[in-house]
Amino acid sequence: MSAPLILTNVDNHFSSLGSEFYSLVRPQSLSNTHLIQANPALAQQLGIPADQLSSSSFISSFSGQQCPDNFQPLAMKYAGHQFGVYNPELGDGRGLLLAQLRDKHHQSWDIHLKGAGQTPYSRFADGRAVLRSSIREYLGGEALHHLGIASTRSLALFGSDTPVQRETEEQAALLVRVSQSHVRFGSFEWFHYTHRPQLVKKLADYVIDLHHQDLPQDESRYPLFLQRVAEKTAEMIAAWQSVGFTHGVMNTDNMSILGDTFDYGPYGFMDDYQPDFVCNHSDHQGRYAFNQQPGIGLWNLNALAHSLSSLISTEDINTALSRYEPHIKHCYATELSAKLGLAKPHDDDVMIAAQWLALLEKEHADYTRSFRALSQFDPQLPSEQQTLRNQFVDRQAFDQWAEAYRQRLAFETQDQQARQTLMNRHNPKYVLRNYLAQKAIELAEQQDYSEIDRLMTLLVNPYDEHPEYESYAQVPPDSAKGIALSCSS
Ligand code: AMP
Numbered sequence: 001m002s003a004p005l006i007l008t009n010v011d012n013h014f015s016s017l018g019s020e021f022y023s024l025v026r027p028q029s030l031s032n033t034h035l036i037q038a039n040p041a042l043a044q045q046l047g048i049p050a051d052q053l054s055s056s057s058f059i060s061s062f063s064g065q066q067c068p069d070n071f072q073p074l075a076m077k078y079a080g081h082q083f084g085v086y087n088p089e090l091g092d093g094r095g096l097l098l099a100q101l102r103d104k105h106h107q108s109w110d111i112h113l114k115g116a117g118q119t120p121y122s123r124f125a126d127g128r129a130v131l132r133s134s135i136r137e138y139l140g141g142e143a144l145h146h147l148g149i150a151s152t153r154s155l156a157l158f159g160s161d162t163p164v165q166r167e168t169e170e171q172a173a174l175l176v177r178v179s180q181s182h183v184r185f186g187s188f189e190w191f192h193y194t195h196r197p198q199l200v201k202k203l204a205d206y207v208i209d210l211h212h213q214d215l216p217q218d219e220s221r222y223p224l225f226l227q228r229v230a231e232k233t234a235e236m237i238a239a240w241q242s243v244g245f246t247h248g249v250m251n252t253d254n255m256s257i258l259g260d261t262f263d264y265g266p267y268g269f270m271d272d273y274q275p276d277f278v279c280n281h282s283d284h285q286g287r288y289a290f291n292q293q294p295g296i297g298l299w300n301l302n303a304l305a306h307s308l309s310s311l312i313s314t315e316d317i318n319t320a321l322s323r324y325e326p327h328i329k330h331c332y333a334t335e336l337s338a339k340l341g342l343a344k345p346h347d348d349d350v351m352i353a354a355q356w357l358a359l360l361e362k363e364h365a366d367y368t369r370s371f372r373a374l375s376q377f378d379p380q381l382p383s384e385q386q387t388l389r390n391q392f393v394d395r396q397a398f399d400q401w402a403e404a405y406r407q408r409l410a411f412e413t414q415d416q417q418a419r420q421t422l423m424n425r426h427n428p429k430y431v432l433r434n435y436l437a438q439k440a441i442e443l444a445e446q447q448d449y450s451e452i453d454r455l456m457t458l459l460v461n462p463y464d465e466h467p468e469y470e471s472y473a474q475v476p477p478d479s480a481k482g483i484a485l486s487c488s489s
């Protein structure tokens, strides 16, 4: 076995919180661990030499085979509301916080290894992650990040020969996930429901001191902190809604305290625009359907606020949470305006956007392609001459909307080219459609990782044209439309 990597920027501050917050656990390695993908740009940012990524030192250090001496692997304890029901028995059941690093701007980053074996919080499960879900999380995190949406990142993906049993036998894999914090809403719930307000306070101070250094030192920091979490959560969910992303399992243990998209499971980007889209086939009630996400965000914030009630008065909680609804509406409306190429605000904008979405829904139109195609709309031409029109079955409905849009565009001062540029920066050409991820998974299960590389090329620059990859912007074949995915991972 090769010598572990020497990193001088390790700073494991989470462990200083004390043993109530975690259990020290050594990662359990897999058989024939090999590197599938690594992320040189992110490595560089973290102060890990990018030319080391395929070295055996990097692999053994970051896959948990032989951790460097200054790593301190631990399983974080948390609880959470799962599908609305409180569950105290959660925690890192298969992931470990391997280490925390400081980048050159002194920003702290958590290095988390998912699939590292059993911990005291594994309950009845095996502590492993399958290749399929690890690929999906690897790609999902980078896809959202490069769409400009707050998310955990992916540093490396490892494959192995270790079999794991799910519905069928699958291969175990490891994901190195990177985030500024792995503290969840559920981390606070655990200490609240076990009646330890001093530990709720300790955790809140830890998060504030690390991530909100501008907040005051006195008690007034706590309601301001809650308000920040509400705002960040609103921004994240508004961004999901605008790209047609459904998280799928918005339990409070999967909600990041920083408002990062967190714990990618059976998530999905919509193909046809369908507001009640449910991507998780175990979600029979549609609790986490696409159009429920903004409301669930608030439900989850209420659960967080409740667990902070020893620190914040009811009145201050209400004030902090009252920021959520106007903020998410504002963020979503602003983004929709940009997607429609409307740079100069006008009272009709929300209505124009709502009518466009209603048209897409009625037509079962592809969400991503329809928005992208709209930049070709020429306000100089009558509705009948718009190329886009041919995609609509109900031409009359299109004409009606197009006329309103044409009139609205006349109010703009930017020229056609500036409008197209704006729109193409807000309407991705390429999103991680499930059928594309599925193809990459099927090949990877045969040890062919080339499709992961190809998808990464697109997902890193999703707003560019990439003419050689035009087929990746196509709608899925009918057989692959709206695949609902299992939670089993
Ligand atoms: P998730 O649905 O992935 O957010 O996980 C919910 C809880 O179950 C967390 O406490 C996880 O750590 C735990 N968990 C999920 N899958 C496994 C597994 N294969 N082994 C151990 N714990 C797991």
Ligand code: MG
Pocket: 253, 254, 263
């Ligand atoms: Mg989770």
